[in-house]
Amino acid sequence: MSGFSDLAPLFDPRSVVLVGASERAASVGGRTLANILDHSDFRGTLHLVNASRPEIRGLPCHRRVADLPSAPELAIIAVPAAGVMEALRECAALGVRICVILTSGFGETGEEGRAVEAEMKVLAQSTGMRLYGPNCPGVTNINKRLGFTFSPAFKDDLRPGPIGLATQGGGLGRNLIQSVERGAGFALWCSTGNEVDLQVADFIHYMAGAPDVRVIGTILEGIKDGPRFLAAARAAAEAGKPVVALKVGRSEYGMKAAASHTASLTGSAEVNSAAFRQLGIIEVDDVDELVDVASLLARGRPPRGARVAVFGSSGGACALAADMVGQAGLVLAEFAPETTVLLAEKLPSYAALGNPVDTTTVTLTNPAVIEETLAAVANDPAVSLVMLPMPLDYGPVSQVVAERMAAAQLRSPIPLVPVWMSERTGAAYRHFAGAGMVPIRSLRNAAKAFRRFIDRGAWEAGRMPEGLGAGVPEGPTRTLSEAEGKAMLRGAGLAVPDGAVVRSEAEAVALAPRLGFPVAVKVASADILHKSDVGGVVLGLRTAEEAGAAVGAVIKAARAHQPAARIDGALVERMAPPGGQEILLSVSRDPVLGHVMTCGLGGVHVELLRDVTRRLLPVDAAEAGRMLRELRGFPLLEGLRGAAACDVEALCAAMAAVSALVEARPGEIEEIEINPLRVGARGEGAWVLDAVVTLRG
Incomplete structure (x- = not known):
């Protein structure tokens, strides 16, 4: 497997060429140019290529890539599909390091498009120029405010943060990005398109080494190169960066849809899930859960044996939250005595001071108490996470409560997580979002996210397995007979009952007493895998004569059911001890x-x-x-x-x-x-x- 390339020129290039720059605002080339000039903080050199215009927006245009005075680090290809290969060849000849191919109309369209993609792949392999795409929305570096993308939403989705995203599919990726509306913050986003060269694995590997990324989120429809993906996941694990993954294609319907969308292998859902667990990848079930879990991990690191506190002003919501905590297999913390003393001093006598904490009407009469009591709970040594159920919006009252809770978050090293249960979002919700507290939209989802968070802590306390994954070799397969297979296993150190293949009843009569009774007799044939289905197995034989008769019987039965099968005789074995x-x-x-x-x-x-x-x-x-x-x-x-x-x-x-x-x-x-x-x-x-x-x- 080849090593991973340095992708820094993709995310923070010093020089860029936009091939297919356009004055038409609604075109791919026009929108990409507007994002670079109007909405990005790009301070490098920008070259434009347009075959028919001498300048666009006051910037000179070259007729073709070959006319550029020097090689830019990054090329963005926005010309129609018919002109893409020529542009790529000129980029390679000039020495461009990475090309982003925004253009669609390749592998997703059929055989002709796949043939062009094969040409792209050969070009990348022969020149070392890396290709991102085709059929992708581009690349977004939010922390540096760089948008080499045609997305009209780029300018609206610019809340920086520590979460990096690598997705297969632009729509779902943008859906994740737009969770900035509830306070999630993102560093980078790549949507890989048809993955003719660079894959999700390459971007996960890059983010594993990126200092401004703490958590990696990914949406996968298929994994083209298993060992490469495993190597990238290992790099993230070794860097201590959780990977939160949503795998599309876990049902037969999803697998068919994913195959038609990305033309990539979906793999076995059960095997994917097992590999994810082994590598510490946190598999989630939907996009909202991906944001919940990634945001939670971005706010704090899960300790082993984490405990939960519930803090709110609605007795019913607190009880339901506690129920969800219990159903998720989580544990409510037992407060230290000093925490309980402070709560008793500050809260009304009718408040519930255990865990959950129900502050009751203090939110209406004296909301300032919220900050002090919540900070005390959050700083209790037994508490690792605090769930804040918010069942309704009281307008200005709720806003004050949100402000006090956000102030308590500043006094605590652990995540305080609001659960906004009302369909009405107002100033309080926006304050939580602005404070980066990322409200979760249901108690069930919050408990699920807490479970994922705590499970990650348990995984980190374990070990990282070595040497996972292998390539698929070529060549036909052959199945060994049971006796041959057992001989191989015996040689590997496994316990196999004593036995041998006989070719006649007389041989069985002679062998069985030497093995010791009882014995089993099975037809010996590499062509018959399910021997009992054809009458090819007899167990519990206690005399030599019974063993001899059984040999004739199993061979006769096997030939009757499968006349074409190659039969070597019968395997006579000492039976293992009963029970177990x-x-x-x-x-x-x-x-x-x-x-x-x-x-x-x-x-x-x-x-x-x-x-x-x-x-x-x-x-x-x-x-x-x-x-x-x-x-x-x-x-x-x-x-x-x-x-x-x-x-x-x-x-x-x-x-x-x-x-x-x-x-x-x-x-x-x-x-x-x-x-x-x-x-x-x-x-x-x-x-x-x-x-x-x-x-x-």
Whole structure:
């Protein structure tokens, strides 16, 4: 994988050429020029290219890029699609470092457009000139007030701040930016368009190193280069910058829409979500939640074991807020004695002084008390976040309360979060927004954002996994027989029952006593994956004669059901100890993100309840333990209601061994499915009872 380029010339260039500058105000070239000249604070050199006009707005125009006296750092391409390739070739010949292609009409239109994009990609690879787009709205650096974009909304969306945005899709990106109306502040925004060269990953990587970005928000429809995305997410994690992601395409409908929109792989929703959790990426469900969570993280860092306080003047709203806190699995803080003493001194005798704090009518009679009591709650050592339910707008009264709450925020190091529940927004709402307190619009959403915030703190206290992701190799695949697959797993250190493939009943009669009873007999064929479905499995055989007869029976049944299958004979194995739990353990190759381990309790837990957990490789024994504890059925492994506890340590070791096997041969191993892996009681180990191994090449 190639390294990431320096994108500083894209966000803060010293010189720019606008190719396709126009006097027509409503054109792409005209709007882009107006944003640069009228609404940006660009202090570098601006060149204009227009084939038919000698000047525009008093600035001289060159007929073509090749006529420029020197190479600008950044080119903005706003000519019609038919002229884009010529402009790009001239930019490359001149030595331009980055081109922003605003023009549409390429890969999103069909095969002809994709062919032109392929030319663009070759040009970028052969010259080193980076391409952003095509079919993108441009780039916005709000903190430096630079808008190399045709968006007519640029001039209205200029509240600076610490959140960087990298989105696939301009409309949703602008939707995020316009949450400046409730106080969110943004540093940078890129909407990547068709991603012929630069991808969302490149911008996440840049923002990971940008000093004015503290939190990164992203909207993803697809990930074209999994290892590159993982490397960018790792860079953000190592820089201590949370990434908040909204992944489009988590249902069949969404996947189809995303594919038609971006022509990129959406990947498996379950695998994406597992990878996000592993990398500390906070996955959210909608755009408002992305703003809620990103803004909260921009205002403070989540401590481990965070506790919540609720502070308001409506008893009903406070009770409902507490309910939402509890339903989200959060914990209300217990105040220190000195906090309770101060609240008792300042608030009416009928106020509720615990947590939640209900100040009652003091907001009407003496709103100045709000600041002092709220500051006391916010500075209590047990409190990490404060929720401020605001169920209604009392006009000027609410404005005074908002002012006092904002003053309390200045006296506190933790986020105080107003929850504006009324459909009527007025001066109080605007004051919260102006103070950067970013009101959340429902108690449910606030509790959800608090949950994400606190979970991030728990993740930061853990560890960052190493070496995630791998490319997809070429070549056909082949499936090993059960005996071959088990031999590979035995060689990797997993416990496999003793056994061998026999080709006749007589061989089975001779082998079975040496293995020890009871034994199992299974048809041996790489062409038959589900042996029990064709009558190819017989269990619990206790004599040599039974074993011999079973060999003939399973081979006959398999041939009857699948006459074309290649049959090597039958696998005769010593059966594992009875009892314990059956586990599904598999590793498969995701086409975007590489090898993924899936683990779950077998039987109904997998088939009906879909109780599984996933990780990108590598998985060591400690990470395996964390995976198992995510399963709803994990108490069954611990020994539920007096049952014997299972050998979880052996199970974790088996999971780590499978991971190590795949890590050692990543290009060769396509998939391993062990179903079941029988985990005995503590000390009895974990045994591979059935396995399918698929190799590539």
